[in-house]
Amino acid sequence: MTSKYDQNGKGQHKYGMETRTIHAGSSPDPVTGARNTPIYQTTSYVFDGAEHASDLFNLQAFGFIYSRLTNPTVAVLEERIANLEDGRAAVCASSGHAAQFLAFFSLLDPGDEFIASRNLYGGSITQFGVSFKRLGWNCKFVDPHDPENFRKALSEKTKAIFIEVLANPSGVVVDLEAIAAISKEAGIPLIVDNTLSTPYLCQPFDWGADIIVHSTTKFLSGNGTSMGGAVVESGKFNWAARGKFPTMTEPDPAYHGLTFAETFGDFGYTMKTRTVGLRDFGPCMSPANAFYTLMGMETLHLRVERHVENALKIAEFLDGHPAISWVSYAGLKSSPYHQLKQKYLPKGAGSVFTFGVKRGYDACIKLVESVNLFSHLANVGDTRSLILHPASTTHRQLTDEQRKNAGAGSDVIRLSVGLETVGDLIYDLDQALK
């Protein structure tokens, strides 16, 4: 993808993903020259005077007021994520779920609808289906295997489509480009949760997505230390085209009648999400968590490469194991998602996937309790390998039917393959399955 910028005036040079995971957003500190990003552990920032203060509060000047809105350490992470996604701007939040809440708050009024893939992280299904409903935001879940299902669910009130391109937990890959075409035709943004694929494996904006959300808790920080989330905008969505987004195009009473799309152009959605959503609901990322996440992100490209390599070997091992009935990993040639994976995730299908244990629920419980290296816990995207039985944990709140639809039936085990010696991981699963 070409950038509209030409930094050196010597023709466009697009820096590679590896360079950008290390450098984007983090030039040395202007005052001290500190090479790594300092942790600005401060809540607030002095004003130069009353005029400066009022300019900042009116959004007429760029600058720091209070860390609920902006913080210099968090800002480096925001710019880095925006850059890696080839987006225009990003805003971080205290968790992936907070990021999702903010992403929708900038779009929806009570009574509005959005359409979501039913193959999502279980927590997202609950957030959308139960808690959002109480705010008057109505989510229609559809089977993403046929993109036309999204079109069929459209109504006058639909304001967005939400998918995970590589879905948690089942390793389903959805047809991003086809769904993007439907959302474009409907004049609504396509929101992609890119948590499990990361920008290293998939670039949703290249396929027509308009907004990307992340749980940075997972592969971006990579080491299971820090909760966090992000909302990224492509900068290409035309908010005014159909008059569907008054929150973006009409004078905002929360800012004396300022119009976000007009005043901030292609980063208006991010400004709205930050200066209204973050300001009024408060789920900001802490500077320390931004620092840990930045530290992890520097090696995103190396880590994800190895995650994928280990995951494929383990999937192949399980595929040939007599106690296993099926393996759902899009990296396997036999996977029904292999073709979509080749298109959208050419460098690998991530390292989170599911498999079925022939002897069902009880055998699953025995497996998660018998492993020695895999950690039995509810997270993904850690350096350490993780194992989970979704039906008894993350997907417990769902109905049997929802569980089955989300690929989390009672015989299902989810792995998040880490970076240990792959032979050790295989040995561990093998002994636990005996």
Added chain:
Amino acid sequence: MTQPSRPLVYSDVDIKRILLGVRTIAMVGASANWVRPSNFAMKYLQGKGYRIIPINPGAAGKVIHEETCYASIRDVPDQVDMVDIFRSSPAAAGIIDEVISVASDKGIRVVWMQLGVRNDEAASRGEAAGLEVIMDRCPKIEFGRLFGELGWSGVNSGIISSKRRKYAS
């Protein structure tokens, strides 16, 4: 916006040279209403040391941010380095023609069309008359981007550099 026929790519080096080289900017379409984007841009650029002269026939004679507003560029009594156009893409044509006719008299070197404003034909006429033309960009946003401030709001500056950031003020 007129249908863009080609992507507009300006080098950061050129944009920086323009922003550091001009001091007085005539802002065509500057609004006296403080929540309008032009009013924001005016205030911001004043804060960075630029003199901004508002041009707006509807507000001629009024004072916006301590500067007298004129009905046209021709009416401005002082020298002007750059004209910043906050009008529609079609309306930019007439403004560029006016700039061409007064450029040597006023010392105008640069015409800048705001974010969303693009008129390739008018731009070509301006360039043929020796003016440097920028389209579909905002000087406030570009200033913020190139001198590090925009990144404070999580905007992707597109800059990769191991040199200390320098803030201009």
